[in-house]
Amino acid sequence: MRFTLRQLQVFLATARDENISRAAQQLSMSQSAASGALKELEHQFGVQLFDRVGKRLQLSELGRELRPQAENLLAQAEALEQAMSGDTAGSLRLGATLTVGNYLAVPMIAEFRERYPGTDVSLHVANTRAIVNRVADFELDVGMIEGEVSHRSLETLRWRDDELQVFAAPDHPLAQRARVTDRQLQQQAWIVREPGSGTRQVFERAMAGILTGLDISMELQHTEAIKRAVEAGLGVGCLSRISLREAFARGSLVPLAVPQRDFRRQLNLILHRDKFHSETLRRWLQLCSEHSDDGAG
Template sequence: MKYTLRQLEVFLAAAHTENITRAAGLLSMSQSAASGALKELEQQFDVQLFDRVGKRLQINELGRALRPEAERLLEQAKAFEQALAQHTDIGQIKVGATLTIGNYLAVEIVARYMAEQPGARVHLEVANTEAITSKVLDFELDIGLIEGDYHHPDLDIVPWRDDELVVFCSPDNPLAKRRRVSDAELIAQPWILRERGSGTRQAFDRALHGLLPQLQIALELQHTEAIKRAVAADLGLGCLSAITLEEAFHRGRLVPLQTEPKDFRRHFYFVLHKQKYRSAGIQRWLDLCREG
């Protein structure tokens, strides 16, 4: 074999950092050793994987084409190493989740995953749909759990579970006592919404597409709890996933509103890179999500 796993690690670290010094730091190597490993890999096959722009390494077309294969080989090597160790250390799984899923569903799944597999480590990153899918595409995350519809030729988008948005208000808002709220009343109220790029905002815009040009959007916030507090303070109406509102409705801090017929249904999805090796850890994570 003309290449080593270490050379592949240097190649991937350089693709991620775009700098050989930072790549060496990630791998706890000297700069000269990392540079030598990358140079040797390219020379052995008479190829160039990066364009050198000053101190920056910019991955070229060939490098981008080979990157998924290198990722897959390293993942398989890690899985083989785990098998040799008889699963005493199953390694780390890197999961990304959108805010609704991360704050209300993913933590419980992390707890179950770690409880049944002692020694397991889960890195959980919470961000909006655009950020999570971007990191899955760049192999920074093993799997994403997202709320919004998303399409990319390099990603597998797999349906997971159903969800539904709910329009809500403060108990002090006059609409709280109405059995049904008209479109005209929705237009007359200010709104506190999630930011663009989030799956929740995408579903809201789709459900109210006919009213969007007339809506008064007072605030756009990144955090679900901030939106709930703003609505509880009667700064406007909100619209969030039903799973984020159950406790607030039960305690009477917020009130659900029945609107004229609109489709607030949506789906949660798994997102994985098509070239990503599906390790035993990833498969078990998917199973636990489906069991819940």
């Protein structure tokens, strides 16, 4: 074999950071050693894996083509090392959109760690666009998202049902209405999630035909901030029912009936099509399958 696993580690770390010094730091190497390993790998095969743009390294066309194979090869080598050493815990890098991360993923991680003690699980929470990009870039093993995605490098697995809910403060003029009309929806100040989020994507789809007539008063990145703003009487909101259960139960917020609008959606799992499925990843997908019928309520 004309290359080493260490060289692959340097190649992949550099691909993620686009900076050799950060890659070296991540691998606990000196910058000169990391740079030398990368140059030797290219020299051995007479190829250029990166385009040098000042201090920044960008994957060349060949580098992009080879990256998925290198990611899989290194992942399989790490799985083999774990099996040979008797270490069955493994590690898992999860990504989740805000609703999933805050209200579903954390208790699932607790259950997972109880089943498989010692497993190293990390969770990155961001909006759908950010999670998609990180899974596509091999920075996350699996993404748990609210939005719809079409990406040639990603595989989407349908996970569980969810539904958005329009809501208001209990003293809002519409709180006692049996049904809120489209005209009344257009008369409200709306506090909603930011563009790029799965919740915003579904909200805009549900409001097709009247969307341009809505008064989007505030765009916030966090569900809790939206709930606090609506509780303060600054407007009405629209979030997943999952995130509103406790507020509805204690009466600090109330649901508004908007039966003419379809707020149903699907929560999905996304993985890179070329991703090696380690035993730890397969265990997590099994847990997700067990939670697929919980329902959003």
